[in-house]
Every structure is written in structure tokens, then in C-alpha cells.
Amino acid sequence: EHDEETIRHADYVVDLGPGAGKLGGQLVAEGTPEDIMHAPASLTGRYLSGEQGIMHRMTPRALTGKWVTVEGARSHNLRDITARFPLGVMTVVTGVSGSGKSTLVNDILYRALAKELYGSREEPGEYTKIRGFENIDKAIRIDQSPIGRTPRSNxxxxxxxxxxxxxxxxxxxxxxxxxxxxxxxxxxxxxxxxxxxxxxxxxxxxxxxxxxxxxxxxxxxxxxxxxxxxxxxxxxxxxxxxxxxxxxxxxxxxxxxxxxxxxxxxxxxxxxxxxxxxxxxxTLSGGEAQRMKLARELSKRQTGRTLYLLDEPTTGLHFDDVRKLLEVLHRLTDLGNTVIIIEHNLDVIRNADWIIDLGPEGGEDGGRIVAEGTPEQIAGVDGSHTGEFLKRFYESAQGRASISPVEPFALTPNGSSGKRRRNAKKDWVQ
Structure with a gap:
């Protein structure tokens, strides 16, 4: 298991490492979660104790004013919603299981873009219209599927x-x-x-x-x-x-x-x-295959007009793997690309420039946009489960230190973004 809450509630933890591949294979620490936290060689322990953590931006990236908009999304449990995805930033789509995230992003947004950009014959879920796709050259879905299915691929x-x-x-x-x-x-x-x-x-x-x-x-x-x-x-x-x-x-x-x-x-x-x-x-794990795909994208000549979609990319990843994944996603975004992620991991959510929160519950009680905005804005929305967890984070000592001194971000009536400076390296906190 990699989930922090599950590890903290365990009776006994066996930690392997210290690294991966040839750098791993050793018993680094074992005992209660408290014992693991005090084991100097345990990377897991350093994350649990707070000695090491995942960095995130103090302020979101400035929105470019360009959007991809899906109007009238009504497939499965989606309630005829209009979802706007800002271009050139990192957007995280959140919500409880069954709230409609995969339907909106994978079944409608990705397939609709593939149809418009490549003439794909894969039919998207039901929607009325998609606007803004002319600002995108490519739409690429990066998942944890293998990079090859035979030993010949490497x-x-x-x-x-x-x-x-x-x-x-x-x-x-x-x-x-x-x-x-x-x-x-x-x-x-x-x-x-x-x-x-x-x-x-x-x-x-x-x-x-x-x-x-x-x-x-x-x-x-x-x-x-x-x-x-x-x-x-x-x-x-x-x-x-x-x-x-x-x-x-x-x-x-x-x-x-x-x-x-x-x-x-x-x-x-x-x-x-x-x-x-x-x-x-x-022999590569899902997380390794995913990072291999991201590395190949980073190696390509960038136009800054590519839209990347990832569905729960942190599944099966250790805290340190999540940190590395976020660094890659931020690099892709800093090159001008658009990254859209379906995710439950709070470390990824608080790294977002923009959040679209679906819900409020799953199934028949979901399919609506509960809130959209920056992580700090979502934290102030009543009725948002994601907002509740973000609020707890921002009320913690670590969260209070990370709140931006800049005025809260807001959209102007015409939907364009207010001016905000781009982040320098000093805008990162742990």
C-alpha cells in the first residue's frame, strides 16, 4: 500500500527499499508507523514524519484566457453540464467515485477532441458542442498501460x-x-x-x-x-x-x-x-510505464499546444514517485501545454492551477459541477467534499504557510482571467 492514511493506521509496517530496481530489495525498516518514522534509512518514514514532503506552488499559474469548453455533457449520470477547461495550465478534475469524472474527461472530452483533431471514429459520450479545440494541436492520453506487450519491447x-x-x-x-x-x-x-x-x-x-x-x-x-x-x-x-x-x-x-x-x-x-x-x-510497473511515456513526450519538440489527459496517475505510486510525477507534469505545463488530470490524491489536487469538482455524491446524486476555481477557492465552497479536505489542509500549520499573499483569483464577467504574475522558483513550498 502507498496510501498515507492506510499506512498510518497499520498495526505493523514492513518497508522495502531504499530505492527502486537494483537500488532496492532490502528490508529498510519494520515496526509500527511510529517506528518507521524514526528509521533514518526509510524514505517512507521521512514522508510520514514530515521531514520530506511534496512541493507545491504558492500561487497558481496565470490563466491564459483560452479555454476548451464542453457544452451539454449528458452521458451516463452527467446532468447536461457545461465544463470549461483552461488551456496552458494544470487542471485537476475531482469528486467522489461515480461522480462522473471519467465520463466527462475520457468518454466525452478526449473522444470529442480526437474526433475533431484526428477524425477518430470512436464515438464520444453525449454532448451538444465542443468549443476552443482550434487552440490545440494534439490530445494525448497517458495511462499506466504497458509500453509493449512482449519481451521484445524495451x-x-x-x-x-x-x-x-x-x-x-x-x-x-x-x-x-x-x-x-x-x-x-x-x-x-x-x-x-x-x-x-x-x-x-x-x-x-x-x-x-x-x-x-x-x-x-x-x-x-x-x-x-x-x-x-x-x-x-x-x-x-x-x-x-x-x-x-x-x-x-x-x-x-x-x-x-x-x-x-x-x-x-x-x-x-x-x-x-x-x-x-x-x-x-x-516487467515495468504501471507507474514506470507512465513516466516512460511522459519522458518520451518531454524529449519531443514542443509546440506548447498539446493537451495531455491522465486518469488517476498516482495509482500504485509511493510518495516519492508522486513527487517525481508532479515534477514532470509541471515541466510539461511550463512549456505551455495543457495538463488535465482525474485525481483523488490531495498532493496532486493542491498542485493544480484550476480544479473542476464534480458531485456532490456518486451515481444518481452526482453528475453536477459543485465548484470550479483555484485550490484556495475550492477550499471555501460548502458542499464540496474536495473543498473540505483542502480546507483542513490550509488550516494546518503546513497549509497556512503555503497560502498565497496574492489576492484570490477570480474570473472577469467575460470569462477571461485577471492578471497575475507567473511563478518564480521561490513560489514553491513543501
Whole structure:
């Protein structure tokens, strides 16, 4: 479990770590929640004790005055509502389970944008009209689904760095002498790969009525390539050795290739430096896959006109993973993009520039917009469950220290935003 309240109410906690991947696998602390808080090596304990925390902005970003508006949303339990999403900022859609969040964002907003922008044939939920989509180039939904469904997919292939790595090996003198081209170093093509496993490094055993089992290939011992291909080395590393490196360890080796360096640096920045370049995509957790997708987006050339949608991205994430995720989302937003998140996590909610709160309850008693505005404004709305929890936070010592000295944000009658300065780095508090 990662939920703070559940951990605090546990009778006994077993904390593993201290990091992830090769940096983890150790018993860091065990005992009552109080014992965990006093364990110096426990990252979980530092978050529980308040020694370490998730940063958030003291003031929301200034609204640009541009909006995407869904009018007459009435699918499932939505009550013919009009929802306005500000562009260029981070919006969090909140509400109890069953209040209509996924219907509004996934079934209507995303599908309607996909239909308008790409001619998608997937029919959106019932709505009357969508306005403002001309201010968007792309609408991208980023979830925790795998980046690939077979062991053949890995971070190197997904991010595109594997092409540059294969080109590098093809340029080596030994490759030229033997007539090896870049295709020789692909495990998808006959020639350089191990034919026993066809470049998977694993053999699939069908189990009849049970999920297939994968075992290491006994011919190449999981190396994916034949001996002739493995004989070609760059700075003492074969192509298989490079794929076995963690992203962090591969960075200095491949630093002279600008496109590779940039992508690997981004992966390290989002906290994925411990993952191996050739690690099977099927072994990545949902949170890792999600950050991999976000890192790939950050590596792309930005137009500042992309809308990203995320549905409960903190599911299965530790406090520290949530911190890293928020840093990435803030970076995407600072580039001028729009980020819309469905979320229950209070750390994410209080990082929002704008909140749309649905409810007040779930099912038949939901489907209405209870409140919309900045986190501080939502905290003052009676009848909003989200507002109640935000109010408790702002009334705490930590929350009082974070309240902005700037006048509360308000919309002018025509819907444009009042002027407010953009935040400098000093506008962040823990």
C-alpha cells in the first residue's frame, strides 16, 4: 500500500527499499508507523514524519484566457453540464467515485477532441458542442498501460535510442570489415540475432489453460544475439552489454550521441535511471510505464499546444514517485501545454492551477459541477467534499504557510482571467 492514511493506521509496517530496481530489495525498516518514522534509512518514514514532503506552488499559474469548453455533457449520470477547461495550465478534475469524472474527461472530452483533431471514429459520450479545440494541436492520453506487450519491447526501442545505438555499432571498424549493417544489431531481423529464441532472450512455454511461461534461452543465455554479433564491441561493450546497462550507467558511455544523451537524461530526471535499457517492457510497473511515456513526450519538440489527459496517475505510486510525477507534469505545463488530470490524491489536487469538482455524491446524486476555481477557492465552497479536505489542509500549520499573499483569483464577467504574475522558483513550498 502507498496510501498515507492506510499506512498510518497499520498495526505493523514492513518497508522495502531504499530505492527502486537494483537500488532496492532490502528490508529498510519494520515496526509500527511510529517506528518507521524514526528509521533514518526509510524514505517512507521521512514522508510520514514530515521531514520530506511534496512541493507545491504558492500561487497558481496565470490563466491564459483560452479555454476548451464542453457544452451539454449528458452521458451516463452527467446532468447536461457545461465544463470549461483552461488551456496552458494544470487542471485537476475531482469528486467522489461515480461522480462522473471519467465520463466527462475520457468518454466525452478526449473522444470529442480526437474526433475533431484526428477524425477518430470512436464515438464520444453525449454532448451538444465542443468549443476552443482550434487552440490545440494534439490530445494525448497517458495511462499506466504497458509500453509493449512482449519481451521484445524495451525502453531502448520505445524511446528510439536503440536506432542510434545500432547505427553506432554498424560504424565500428570491425563491423565494416565484416560487412555488418545496422540491421545486424537488431533482434527483430534474421542474421545477427539468436535464432533459437528469435532475439527474445527468452523461450515461451505454452501452459494450456494457464498463462504462458517465459524461461531464459539456453543457447544465448538471454543475450539475444549470436556469438559473431557479440564479438563487435564499443569501448569494451557488446550490443548485449549496452542493453544490460542501467539508463544511468549507459549515459556516460553514450554521451557523445546528442539525441541519445538528451533522451537518457530525461529518463534519469523523471526517476527512471535504475531501469535497464534492454529491460523487457512486460516487467515495468504501471507507474514506470507512465513516466516512460511522459519522458518520451518531454524529449519531443514542443509546440506548447498539446493537451495531455491522465486518469488517476498516482495509482500504485509511493510518495516519492508522486513527487517525481508532479515534477514532470509541471515541466510539461511550463512549456505551455495543457495538463488535465482525474485525481483523488490531495498532493496532486493542491498542485493544480484550476480544479473542476464534480458531485456532490456518486451515481444518481452526482453528475453536477459543485465548484470550479483555484485550490484556495475550492477550499471555501460548502458542499464540496474536495473543498473540505483542502480546507483542513490550509488550516494546518503546513497549509497556512503555503497560502498565497496574492489576492484570490477570480474570473472577469467575460470569462477571461485577471492578471497575475507567473511563478518564480521561490513560489514553491513543501
Amino acid at each position: 525502453p531502448a526501442t520505445y524511446t528510439g535510442v536503440f536506432t542510434a545505438i545500432r547505427d553506432l555499432f554498424a560504424m565500428l571498424p570491425e563491423s565494416r570489415e565484416r560487412g555488418y549493417k545496422a540491421g545486424r544489431f537488431s533482434f527483430n531481423v534474421t542474421g545477427g540475432r539468436c535464432e533459437a529464441c528469435q532475439g527474445d532472450g527468452q523461450r515461451r512455454i505454452e501452459m494450456n489453460f494457464l498463462p504462458d511461461v517465459y524461461v531464459q534461452c539456453e543457447v544465448c543465455n538471454g543475450r539475444r544475439y549470436n556469438q559473431e554479433t557479440l564479438a563487435v564491441k564499443f569501448n569494451g561493450y557488446s550490443i548485449a552489454d549496452v542493453l544490460d546497462l542501467s539508463i544511468e550507467d549507459a549515459l556516460p558511455l553514450l554521451a557523445d550521441i546528442p539525441t541519445v544523451r538528451q533522451k537518457l537524461e530525461t529518463l534519469v530526471e523523471v526517476g527512471l535511471g535504475y531501469i535497464h535499457l534492454g529491460q523487457a517492457a512486460t
